[in-house]
Amino acid sequence: MGLLVDGQWVDKWYDTTSTGGRFVRTVTRFRNWVTPDGAPGPSGQGGFPAEAGRYHLYVSLACPWAHRTLIFRALKKLEEVISVSVVDPFMGAEGWVFADHAAHRTEGATSDAVLGAKRLYEVYLAADPAFSGRVTVPVLWDRKRGTIVNNESAEIIRMLNSAFGAFTDDRHDYYPAALADEIDALNARIYDAVNNGVYKAGFATAQDAYEEAVAALFTMLDELEARLEGRSWLMGEALTEADIRLFTTLVRFDPVYVGHFKCNIRRIVDYPNLKRFVQALYALPGVKETVNLTHIKRHYYESHTTINPTGVVPVGPDMGWL
Numbered sequence: 001m002g003l004l005v006d007g008q009w010v011d012k013w014y015d016t017t018s019t020g021g022r023f024v025r026t027v028t029r030f031r032n033w034v035t036p037d038g039a040p041g042p043s044g045q046g047g048f049p050a051e052a053g054r055y056h057l058y059v060s061l062a063c064p065w066a067h068r069t070l071i072f073r074a075l076k077k078l079e080e081v082i083s084v085s086v087v088d089p090f091m092g093a094e095g096w097v098f099a100d101h102a103a104h105r106t107e108g109a110t111s112d113a114v115l116g117a118k119r120l121y122e123v124y125l126a127a128d129p130a131f132s133g134r135v136t137v138p139v140l141w142d143r144k145r146g147t148i149v150n151n152e153s154a155e156i157i158r159m160l161n162s163a164f165g166a167f168t169d170d171r172h173d174y175y176p177a178a179l180a181d182e183i184d185a186l187n188a189r190i191y192d193a194v195n196n197g198v199y200k201a202g203f204a205t206a207q208d209a210y211e212e213a214v215a216a217l218f219t220m221l222d223e224l225e226a227r228l229e230g231r232s233w234l235m236g237e238a239l240t241e242a243d244i245r246l247f248t249t250l251v252r253f254d255p256v257y258v259g260h261f262k263c264n265i266r267r268i269v270d271y272p273n274l275k276r277f278v279q280a281l282y283a284l285p286g287v288k289e290t291v292n293l294t295h296i297k298r299h300y301y302e303s304h305t306t307i308n309p310t311g312v313v314p315v316g317p318d319m320g321w322l
Ligand SMILES: N[C@@H](CCC(=O)N[C@@H](CS)C(=O)NCC(=O)O)C(=O)O
Pocket: 001, 002, 028, 062, 063, 064, 065, 066, 095, 134, 135, 136, 137, 138, 151, 152, 153, 154
C-alpha cells in the first residue's frame, strides 16, 4: 500500500493521525469524460469520443468502486467495445500489481494488455510522469491519446451508461432525467453512510470514529430495508445506477465488512429486503460473472495488515444464498 509523490512511489499506509483517527478519502484526479462526439463532459476537457476498441478499463475484482464499472460494462453489453485488465487481489508494498508480477497468482487476474505494466502505478505515470496521489482502481485508459480519461467510478459508470449508444443495442437508461435528482440525493447519502461508511468504520483508528461510522451505517441500512419493502429497486420498478452502487458494497458485506471492518451489528442475510435485492441484482444477466468472492476476501484480509496482521483469510461465511 502506498502512493505516488511527484512521480515517485512511496510505500505508506493511510495517515489518520491528523484527522482524529478518521479515514478521509482523497479527491479523484483524472476527470475527463468520454462522450458520443468528443464534446467535453461535466468536468475536464473534451477530445474523448466514444469508439470501439479505444478505451480500456483497469479494475480489481475485489474493489467495490471498480466493480461498479464492470457491472455497467456487462449490463450495457460493452464487453466487445471496452477491454479490461484485472489486477491481482493482493495489494502489497508496490500497491496494485498485475498477474505477471504477483507473488502468488490468483485466478482471474491478468497482465496489462495495453502497456505491459507490472504495477498499476506505472499506468498513472504513463499518463502523468509527475503524478502525486493514490493509485486507485478503476482507471479508464485511452489507447489513442495514451492517457487516463478518468479514475472516478461514479463518473465512469455514467459514461458507460450514456456515451456508447452507437456501439450497443442496450437502450436501458440507468440515470433517467426524470429520476436524476432523486438518484443523486440518495447516492450521496448511501455513499457517505454505506459505500464509504464501511471504510470509515474499518479504517478508523479511534473508538469514537469507528462507533460513529457504524451507527450511521446501520441507520442507513435500516432505512434502505424499509425503502425496499414492496418495491424491487431503490427507485421503485426502474433499475438505476443507485442500485448498482449499493449492490457492490452489499455483496461484500457479509464475507468481508462484518468481520474485517467490524460492521457486525447485523448481516445482509438478516435483512429480508436487502437480501432479496442482492439476490435479484446478482441474477441479472452478466452480473454473477463480475462477482469474485476469492478476490474480494483475499484482497481485504491479506492486504490490510494493520487490521489483520496474520493475513489469514476466513473460510466462511456460507454465501450459498447468493
Ligand atoms: N473515488 C474512487 C475510489 C477508488 C478506490 O478507492 N479504490 C481502491 C480500491 S477499493 C484503491 O484502489 N485503493 C488504493 C489506494 O487507496 O491506495 C472511485 O470511486 O473510483
